[in-house]
Amino acid sequence: MSNEFDVLVVGGGITGLTVAQQLTARSPRTSVAVLEAGDRTGGIVGSYRREGFTVDTGPHGFVVYGPGGVSDLATELGLADELMAAEPAAQRLFLLRDDHVLEPMPTSVTSFLRSALLSPMGKLRAAAEIVMPRRLAEEPFFHFTARRFGVEVARALAVPAVLGVTGGDSKNLSVDAKFPFIRYLEKEYRSILVGALRTTWQQQRAAGKRILTLPKFEEFGMRLFSFRGQGMQRxxxxLEKSVAEHVRLGARVSALDRDGDGWRATLTSGEPVRAAQVVLALPAYAAAALLGPHLPRFAATLTEIPHPDVRVVGIGYREADLARQPDGIGFLTIPTEHTHILGTIHTSTIFPDQAPPGTVLIRTLAGGVQDRGFAELSSVDAVETVHQDLRRVFGVRGRPVFSFDHLWRRAIPEYQVGHRNRIDAGLAEVARLGGVHLAGNTYHGVGINDCVRDARRVADDLVGTPVTVSS
Ligand SMILES: Cc1cc2nc3c(=O)[nH]c(=O)nc-3n(C[C@H](O)[C@H](O)[C@H](O)COP(=O)(O)OP(=O)(O)OC[C@H]3O[C@@H](n4cnc5c(N)ncnc54)[C@H](O)[C@@H]3O)c2cc1C
Incomplete structure (x- = not known):
């Protein structure tokens, strides 16, 4: 591989690979190199098969929204036939209360009224959302939910929804940055419930329905996908195959300097690599280390974004050993001091080909801001702790027949209040540097679909066709 390129992509996760794939497909004469520090590409995304189980160490799947996301990419890569939609059961979600009781997430007015998740006063307060005034100032998700629906709803839903998915803190997470659609409903319709109703009816009318019905939770839930046979590694x-000759593994960039009209990246070995344009497809803290000498203030902003450690622990059981079979996509935990699991994905329920017949595979997320010490446990202790939690919930009688444990240090960036403005201002400064581009889970969303769309935004800029990424 030469040491001079038109475009240098630093970071070979899903974002960096997608930037390179888009560039090489659309502008074949552009010389591109991907420098990846690790000994494999994919970054957080990866899976393998063992003993008949599919182990997704990072993401278990993806949801698709907006054009140019993962399903479009999969089609471009010839994977359309391998896309696997989750079973319809994935539309059901549970909340774990009092360490062992699974309550279905209410999906209709009747189930909301019957739900044991809220007291009668809590339900009344939630219904009063319809008359709550609009407030436009940016605020944390917890405070937003408490203001609109009451504190009971915030405790029962907002806290677990953030903890169980990213290990983060709903009292820090910006509703505007993380859930822009919910905020849009308040801005546009004053009330979330009214907005959801009006939006659903508009869609029903557009689809030619003559009798309009109340919205169902499923209509707002997005369909989850993975890949048949191999999980997310596919x-x-x-992607790697499409750009194989451009990728260099074990190439950690330790410095980025101006070099004439372009840039020079220096590897930890001291070797220089030059390019006219550089894409930093890195976690925030790694991009900050390279940007520091050029934009110290923005680098500090990136360094300050919290990334709680989380642990993905998966356990397989014989179906016959469970008093209660896992149902739905999984559960989110309303935290107490006794339960370590923050949330589960019922892998074998939603993707039956990911566990051998007669077994179940339950993937759990643990640690996060709720339980920082969990990251320090040995693998044996982490699996045993999760097993004890699952025993209470599912009435497990036997021992696990399979397990895996993967610790993610500094896992998922937490978009705190002010994130959107800070990032927009920072990206504008980076654009003024000239020749440096940022993409990845720090900027326009943390999901794989967001990362793929962000990668495409940068690739579009580089091949000269501007597009707007709406978050
Ligand atoms: C446990 C977990 C579960 C998740 N579940 C889901 C899910 O179910 N669905 C979903 O949509 N999203 C999920 N996500 C989020 C999603 O997986 C990530 O946001 C996304 O994969 C990030 O991709 P990336 O390429 O931007 O970054 P990364 O995957 O972090 O890739 C960055 C790459 O840069 C490399 N690198 C770092 N520093 C340097 C350097 N100095 N020089 C060269 N290379 C460097 C790293 O080795 C890495 O390969 C999950 C995330 C985690 C942690």
Missing amino acids: LVDA
């Missing part, structure tokens, strides 16, 4: 393999 996407990494196909």
Whole structure:
């Protein structure tokens, strides 16, 4: 591989690979190199098969929204036939209360009224959302939910929804940055419930329905996908294959300096690599280390974004050993001091080909801001702790027949209040540097679909066709 390129992509996760794949497909004469510090590409995304189980160490799947996301990419890579939609059961979600009781997430007015998740006063307060005034100032998700629906709803839903998905803190997470659609409903319709109703009816009318019905939770839930047979690694393999000759593994960039009209990246070995344009497809803290000498203030902003450690622990059981079979996509935990699991994905329920017949595979997320010490446990202790939690919930009688444990240090960036403005201002400064581009889960969303769309935004800029990424 030469040491001079038109475009240098630093970071070979899903974002960096997608930037390179888009560039090489659309502008074949552009010389591109991907420098990846690790010994494999894919970054957080990866899976393998063991003993008949599919182990997704990072993401278990993706949801698709907006054009140019993962399903479009999969089609471009020839993977359309391998896309696997989650079973319809994935539309059901549970909340774990009092360490062992699974309550279905209410999906209709009747189930809301019957739900044991809220007291009668809590339900009344939630219904009063319809008359709550609009407030436009940016605020944390917890405070937003408490203001609109009451504190009971915030405790029962907002806290677990953030903890169980990213390990983060709903009292820090910006509703505007993380859930822009919910905020849009308040801005546009004053009330979330009214907005959801009006939006659903508009869609029903547009679809030619004559009798309009109340919205169902499923209509707002997005469909989850993975890849048949191999899980998420299939996407990494196909991307890597499409850019194989451009990728260099074990190449950690330790400095980025101006070099004439372009840039020079220096590897930890001291080797220089020059390019006219550089894409930093890195976690925030790694991008900050390279940007520091050029934009110290923005680098500090990136360094300050919290990334709680989380642990993905998966356990397989014989179906016959469970008094209660896992149902739905999984559960989110309303935290107490006794339960370590923050949330589960019922892998074998939603993707039956990911566990051998007669077994179940339950993937759990643990640690996060709720339980920082969990990251320090040995693998044996982490699996045993999760097993004890699952025993209470599902009435497990036997021992696990399979397990895996993967610790993610500094896992998912937490978009705190003010994130959107800070990032927009920072990206504008980076654009003024000239020749440096940022993409990845720090900027326009943390999901794989967001990362793929962000990668495409940068690739579009580089091949000269501007597009707007709406978050
Ligand atoms: C446990 C977990 C579960 C998740 N579940 C889901 C899910 O179910 N669905 C979903 O949509 N999203 C999920 N996400 C989020 C999603 O997986 C990530 O946001 C996304 O994969 C980030 O991709 P990326 O390429 O931007 O970054 P990364 O995957 O972090 O890739 C960055 C790459 O840069 C490399 N690198 C770092 N520093 C340097 C350097 N100095 N020089 C060269 N290379 C460097 C790293 O080795 C890495 O390979 C999950 C995340 C985690 C942690």
